[in-house]
Amino acid sequence: MPELPEVETVRRSLDAAVVGSRVTRVDIDRLRSVRRTGPDVVRAGLVGETFIGTRRRGKYLFFDLANGNSMMVHLRMSGRLLLAAPDSPREAHTHVVLRLERTGAASSELRFVDPRTFGEVVVFNPDDDLVPEVDRLGLDPLVDEFSFDQFHAAVGGRRRGLKAVLLDQSVIAGIGNIYADEIMHRARLRWDRRVDTLATARLKLLHRTTVEVLCEAVAAGGSTLSDTQYVDALGREGIFQTEHRVYAREGERCITCGRGIIRRVTGAGRSTHFCPVCQR
Template sequence: MPELPEVETMRRGILSIVGGKVADVAKPPCARRPILLSPGIAAFRRRTAGRTITAIDRVGKRVVIVLEGGDRIVLEPRMTGLVLLADPPTRDHLRWVMTLEDCAVEKVWFWDRRGLGSVRLFTEREFIAEFTESGKIGPDALAISWQELRSRLEKSRRAVKVALLDQKAVCGVGNLYAAELLHVAGVHPETPCDAISTAAWKKIHTAMIDVLQEAIRYEGSTLGDGTYRNALNKDGGYQNCHRVYGREGELCRTCGKKEVIRIVQAQRATFYCERCQNRNRSH
């Protein structure tokens, strides 16, 4: 967390800075665990000051600020990072600030409670090498076809829920939305990928697109810890629509017959309904 819907919401939330010019970047004093900032703040400032912002993109779970000339600032929230236009939740965990001119927006803030996120500056060539040519990042979950999704995973013996978290295979899906999309698709999360039929792969792909797009419309999910916020420091709304995630012991919202079950896969919690996702019918 944040996953693709939350990061896409962050991206859309700062679109108003396109056309603005970078006046300064700063690393506020912070006594907490430091994030990865590359290059150092002096070089970062030297390479970005005076540059116009031409686009705001997204690579998987990362917001990408594109500068004239092709350099890119990549903001990776990881577990608790936020990209904000409004004042951050606290000053203690403020990690990076970009001040703008020729723009209605004065500042962009990167806030990170746990310090696991990063802010990195790439040349265009470095960016392509890192995120396109390296093989570290798979196709975006909103862009991949069902055929490619199947071809990337169908030979794996891993449980499908675990495989969907592999960012080299498909990029953007995390623990929450993997559980939700498999519920919508009617596929048991422990089903091995190599046992899934073509028809089920099509259902998984359709559910993935539908769930992610629905979550984006609600501006992502703010869970019980309240960490995730949109660019204006407001809650997302999709947590109110979760069908199974975080609902252990509650009646399934789809069938209304069985309680949601929680199991652990690859050290992460998985939630499902044994009636809607019956292992004998899911593939």
């Protein structure tokens, strides 16, 4: 599933083509992708309108329109946003297509492709309560200030295991399974370590590694794994998977300590990868 670095990479890769473009046509051929409002609201909300900016919060992408409304896209498990020429063949599972026009440029299409159909496209007015989950999102490590004090206030003292806290979108927004495992490894902490037992020095290390891993992953264009189809809006794969030290490396020798063998444990429908030597 695309996490903060992948969603941010997608945003950056389409921003220049989308901002300043007017939507002249919307094709919807999968109702599930627009399930929150139905296709008429999405079409009526977009056609004739111009995008003035893109934003991201956690794993949510926003496309702001000149009339004050916004389009929200969540990629969920398998969603992709692709920029394409209107006459190029549409990929299988292309569910929503926006035709974009701008003066002095060839028209293009923004295509929402989603084989597993958990993803969503919503057009909303900020005054209505159509995307209430966005208000419940916690700190975004790239968008918000995310100082140690902010991090400490959000995370410190939680009486839960570290991984559960990192994955809780209402605490920190944007971290999923891959980056939680990589952050915990670099902070040398186990997934089940209760956060309220962490000394300040450990919390500082955790804060630093959170920022470090996410920033490095964004710079690398995210992670494209063998079992996922993540690419940015121009079809480019990420390369951060080559920097993973634990994720999807079970059975391999730990490259951090050179002694431990990476293990994978499952719990609550999630798998966690860690080095039993490095992480305590």
